[in-house]
Amino acid sequence: MNQPPFTIRIRTEQEQDMDWMVQPNAISFHQALEVIAQVLPQTSVTAFEYEDEDDERITVRSDEEMAAMFQAYFETLSEDDIQCGLLPPLIIYPRVGKTPQNRNKFGLKIDTHPSARSSKPVQTVRHIPRQSQRPKTDTTRENPAPSQLPPNDPNIAGAPTILVPQSQTPADFHPQIEPDLKILQMLGGGSGGQVYKALHQPNGTIMAVKIVKLEVDQKTQEQILSELDILNKCQSPVIIGFYKAFFNENRIYICTEFMDGGALDKYAPIPEPVLGRMAVNIIQGLCYMWSLKILHRDIKPSNILVNTQGQVKLCDFGVSTQLERSIAKTYIGSNAYMAPERIKGEDYGTPAEIWSLGITLFELASGKFPYQHNPEKPMGLLSSIINDETPQLSDDHFSPDFVNLVAHCMQQKPEDRLTLEDLLIHPFIQRHNDGNIAVIAAWVHSQLEKISNN
Incomplete structure (x- = not known):
């Protein structure tokens, strides 16, 4: 039936x-x-x-x-x-x-044998069985209970809640798990975990280390690492560089390229001449991943990184189905950037990515999330995305080309949205596809100076 x-x-x-x-x-x-x-x-x-x-x-x-x-x-x-x-x-x-306990359930550790290292960060994912168990008297210190912080911007509806420990000292995060890695500072949080700036001591490489606590069995851990291996094949200047991933205790550590400008969510609103050139890079990154038959599945400002050289790169691709599922079971998720068909549980593909791109550009340009949302009634946001009239940018504050681009990304019906080919030849994208990343670099420098002075 x-x-x-x-x-x-x-x-x-x-x-x-x-x-x-x-x-x-x-x-x-x-x-x-x-x-x-x-x-x-x-x-x-x-x-x-x-x-x-x-x-x-x-x-x-x-x-x-x-x-x-x-x-x-x-x-x-x-x-x-x-x-x-x-x-x-x-x-x-x-x-x-119940909250998962801090224990090494499956006896996993990273390989620290000198012969396993190279002169640069190892660009593989690894799953190393533990050779010997710790003595029972050697107890692992429990992390402090997490405390809930407000969203990055309380004015942005649907902004994901960040969970961080009350104490942010590196000692709380087991820096001894990898002798070659030294945790330097916390950068932020997202997708259920925390992100740290770290130093790969043998060659002085600075990298970002994302730590996600998961309660999964050994078979799932192996599958996650196997799926993440596809990131080794991603060689593009608009995709974040991937070094390695490993499990230790009941946490996965994902080591990637460090971007000193951080995520775009802290910069909105972004002037249109700057955002236009960023959009070119974002679309190039999506096109590259789509050519590999990979959907991002989580396009939003916090998953787009920038550095002081003016480079813009995508991160946190949903390449691991098992990792995505495991995080969803344990941590708070955000459907705020999902297309209507995803919220309704229908099949989805690149048109859903186009919707997320549109809503991301809307927020970065205006400094506000498009939909009104009561945090105490999260289902109201989902209902608004599906049922309400789609918001549009003001013609008084933005160019007609940009308003047109965003409006045609945020169409309720997938078939009415811009296609990949449409994006590449859209007048707004063509106008900013000049390779001038110096504009981005200068603006990022100026914003970082303002942040440091405040």
């Missing part, structure tokens, strides 16, 4: 209901967890429950179990009810898990 759209009602322990319209044959268990993460910030949800016809709670942990839930739901309805659209909401109850 073809299952029609209906409402899933997410019911929390506080008896607060959030309704989510779904097409049952087009959503996955992982997508359900992403939506629940919006409803229940600061919690770890890896499963949910529903009640069967005998009022017994049934747990859902996979796509197969979710399909069985949908089947059981529709079996309770008559054909007349379905024909008339009389579909009561299906109530689900998120299962809130």
Whole structure:
């Protein structure tokens, strides 16, 4: 039977209901967890429950179990009810898990044998079994409990919450895990982890190290590292350089090129002549990854980096499905930049990336997120993206070409958005495709000076 759209009602322990319209044959268990993460910030949800016809709670942990839930739901309805659209909401109850403990569950460590090193950072991903266990008397110091900080900009609706430890000293983050790496300072957070500036001591290379705490089994860890290996194949001046990734304890460490200007989210609003040249680089980066059949899946200002040389590079590609799923199960996610079809659980491709590009350019140009959003009602944002009229930039403050570009990226229907070919020949992009990164460099320098003086 073809299952029609209906409402899933997410019911929390506080008896607060959030309704989510779904097409049952087009959503996955992982997508359900992403939506629940919006409803229940600061919690770890890896499963949910529903009640069967005998009022017994049934747990859902996979796509197969979710399909069985949908089947059981529709079996309770008559054909007349379905024909008339009389579909009561299906109530689900998120299962809130406990915070993972800091322990080396699978005996993993990075290889620190001298013969395994080269004169430069190793550009491979590795998974090294532990040769010997620590003595039981050698206990690992627990990290301080995380404290919630406000979003980077409280005026930007949907900005992801950053979780950081109360103490930000490098000693709290196990710098001894890799003798060649010295943690220098915290840079920020995102995608459920923290990012640090680090020194690769043998050759003096400065790099960024992203540390994400995950509670996954050894097979999943191996799959994550295998999937991340594709980043070694990415050789482009508009894609962040990748050095290596490894697991230690129940954390994954991802080492990448360091960009001294940081992410673009701290710079908005960005003047159009500067943003136009940045947009050229962003589109070139997306085109390169799409040519490798890789979708970014998380395009937003905090995933676009800049340096004082004027280079603009994309980071945090969703190349590892297992890593993305594991983070979604453990940390707060943000659907703020997702295209309507992704929010609705439908199939998506490069048109969804075009939407995210448009909403990112809108925010970077105006300094404001396009949609109004009450942080206490995250489902309201998703509803606005799907149902409300799409916001547009003001013709009074921006050039007609730029307003046209953003508007045609942010079309509700995927088929109405600009294509890759359209982007490359768009007048706004053509006008700024002059290779003049000195404009970007000068502006980044001036902004960093203002930030340091404040």
